[in-house]
Amino acid sequence: MATSESSGVAERYASALFDLAREQNALDEVESNASNLRQMIAESDDLRRLMDSPVFKAEDQIRALDAVMASHGVGGLVANFAKLTAKNRRLFALGDMLKAFAGLMAKHRGETLAVVTSASPLNDEQLETLRQVLSEKTGGTMKLETVVDPSLIGGLIVRLGSQMIDTSVRTRLLGLRQAMKEAA
Template identity: 90%
Template sequence: MATSESSGVAERYASALFDLARDQNALDDVESHVTTLRQMISESDDLRRLLESPVFKAEDQIRALDAVMQSHGVSGLVANFAKLTARNRRLFALPDMLKAYGDLMAKHRGETLAVVTSAEPLNDEQLETLRRVLSEKTGGTMKLETIVDPSLIGGLIVRLGSQMIDTSVRTRLQGMRQAMKEAA
């Protein structure tokens, strides 16, 4: 969870990246690289440790991050942006910065962003059904961002702004455990 300090940092950095991308007519290209980098971070415990640990020197973080980004085709403004955050010792806030950029892009396009977490990847038909249902509920264009978290076991967690709908099996099991503890 972002602290208010890292949240402010994330929004300022994301805004700067957005402005630079807009000035260079590269909004969509930057968004594509941001999405790739966000996916890399969500899928790699080692990469998250690299971002979060203050133990690593900035030069070592930059070198490691550069190698990982090159191997996944992340380049240009986004690669330079990520290295700048490392140089400025703000790498811990990079995930929040990338999310804030996505939020700015959604707002730029007039979309509402829903973050959908599922135990397994959703297929195209499931995504389209979810997009349609959420669009009907909100009355606007819906953009879905998907995250896979096998620990959910099944079901979904949908975050739409400050609203969260949690139908995950993990949460239901936790509720049952709590109810059983209270009954004992």
């Protein structure tokens, strides 16, 4: 979870990346590379450890990050951006920066970004149904970003801006546990 300080850093960096990509008419390319890098971060515990640990020197982080990005075809502005965050000792916030960039892109296209966390991957039909329901509720076009968190056990957590809808089994069980403690 991002602190308010790292959220501010993430917003500033994301805004700078967005502005630079727009100036260079590279919004689509940057969005694609940023999405690929976010996915790499989400899927690799080793990469997250490299990014989060203050023990690694910036030069080592840059070298490792450069190799990983090159092997996954992430280049251009996004690769330079990621290396700059490492150089500035802000690599710990890169995931938040890329998430903020995705939000700026959605806003640029007139979409509302909803982050949907589920216990297992949602299929295309489920995603489309969810997109339609959320579009009806908000009255706008929805862009869904999915995250898989098996600890939810079942159900969903949907974040729309500052609003959160939590129907996860984990939350229900925690609520039940708390109710049982209070009743005892």
